[in-house]
Amino acid sequence: GESVGLHLPTLSVQEGDNSIINCAYSNSASDYFIWYKQESGKGPQFIIDIRSNMDKRQGQRVTVLLNKTVKHLSLQIAATQPGDSAVYFCAENKSGGATNKLIFGTGTLLAVQP
Template sequence: GESVGLHLPTLSVQEGDNSIINCAYSNSASDYFIWYKQESGKGPQFIIDIRSNMDKRQGQRVTVLLNKTVKHLSLQIAATQPGDSAVYFCAENRRSGAGSYQLTFGKGTKLSVIP
């Protein structure tokens, strides 16, 4: 079936290094993707989004890459800091059975930053 998933459930990175979190999606009709960060006891926090008419989008220390050919999404975090430790979710926007659009989330990747 259609799904959003993650290649790596956990990722440990040395402070100062770059982090790359990957996500695969299977619905070629999805046209909008979002990365969220969730810290323990908190709700998901918006990081960056990208629409399907783009391949790359940059924010502050973060870059999202979209490869529609292989249906792959990645989040790159530059100079990873301890405060980046969290679970990261990708989400795709796709049409629900009731005819509206909704976000479907992957299970998440836990990023641990080693000081």
């Protein structure tokens, strides 16, 4: 049968502005969270991660915030550039077992306008 793709939420920003991409996760037992960037036709690219014992983690131009109370994760990109245009996925992970599967969110399309 015909499959219907998900309608991706889209965030459109001007070059140089800050971007905030949000994600709600499902499993309160998840203790490790990762943001991935996926450009068209490519695999997910690791951006930044955070463990549940932290509320905030900063990288180069990116910051991840974790609110465990409401199971919410956000990715902030400072001074957004055209090269940041991509789909951004959050992924959650429950560690402690022999391995860890990632549960991906729906994704947000970030469109940077020059």
